[in-house]
Amino acid sequence: xxxxxxxxxxxxxxxxxxxxxxxxxxxxxxxxxxxxxxxxxxxxxxxxxxxxxxxxxxxxxxxxxxxxxxxxxxxxxxxxxxxxxxxxxxxxxxxxxxxxxxxxxxxxxxxxxx
Amino acid sequence: xxxxxxxxxxxxxxxxxxxxxxxxxxxxxxxxxxxxxxxxxxxxxxxxxxxxxxxxxxxxxxxxxxxxxxxxxxxxxxxxxxxxxxxxxxxxxxxxxxxxxxxxxxxxxxx
Numbered sequence: 001x002x003x004x005x006x007x008x009x010x011x012x013x014x015x016x017x018x019x020x021x022x023x024x025x026x027x028x029x030x031x032x033x034x035x036x037x038x039x040x041x042x043x044x045x046x047x048x049x050x051x052x053x054x055x056x057x058x059x060x061x062x063x064x065x066x067x068x069x070x071x072x073x074x075x076x077x078x079x080x081x082x083x084x085x086x087x088x089x090x091x092x093x094x095x096x097x098x099x100x101x102x103x104x105x106x107x108x109x110x111x112x113x114x
Numbered sequence: 115x116x117x118x119x120x121x122x123x124x125x126x127x128x129x130x131x132x133x134x135x136x137x138x139x140x141x142x143x144x145x146x147x148x149x150x151x152x153x154x155x156x157x158x159x160x161x162x163x164x165x166x167x168x169x170x171x172x173x174x175x176x177x178x179x180x181x182x183x184x185x186x187x188x189x190x191x192x193x194x195x196x197x198x199x200x201x202x203x204x205x206x207x208x209x210x211x212x213x214x215x216x217x218x219x220x221x222x223x224x225x
Contacts, residue, residue, distance in 0.1 A: 035215075042120075042202060042217035043157070058212070090156055102147060103204075103213065105156040 023091030120216030137203035
């Protein structure tokens, strides 16, 4: 089956620890995205990548880092610098960025920082 | 920066009633997409509108794109309990690479 996988589904961490969220796609998509969703809120873009070895900051990149070493993988690290990391994190991909490309979302990772 | 506003934030309806959510952009859009997120789930693509004044239908769902390509709406006729969820619009500005999501409208349907 083609799709996007995110792991783990639920993640608990202590305050001050870095944590890395996994995102893998086998859709052969060029573009990948990370969003943050808070309860009752919309989607806010953290980082996006249009191609391997390239990525750009979204609207709320502070306290997060990403890498794109392989086309199918786009891991997100939530660092201790992120003041309010508890949220639902969604990874998405599209054939390419911009016009006419629908985004396919993974099931999400719910991060709770204690 | 570019903003996409979506109203209402919440809507409670009785099953069988109609529902509409509206989306407005501060800038002209190249196209607009609509997504649905079921409770506890992830957003799923519904449709894309590209042309000025475009209207598309999917069974009981009707999607419209404004003439100025700055607003859009989603109308559901005779809601069912399966329509429950949050509906997001997402706009891409002309020449841009980022998709800007609205905050979503959460639909509650009472049987």
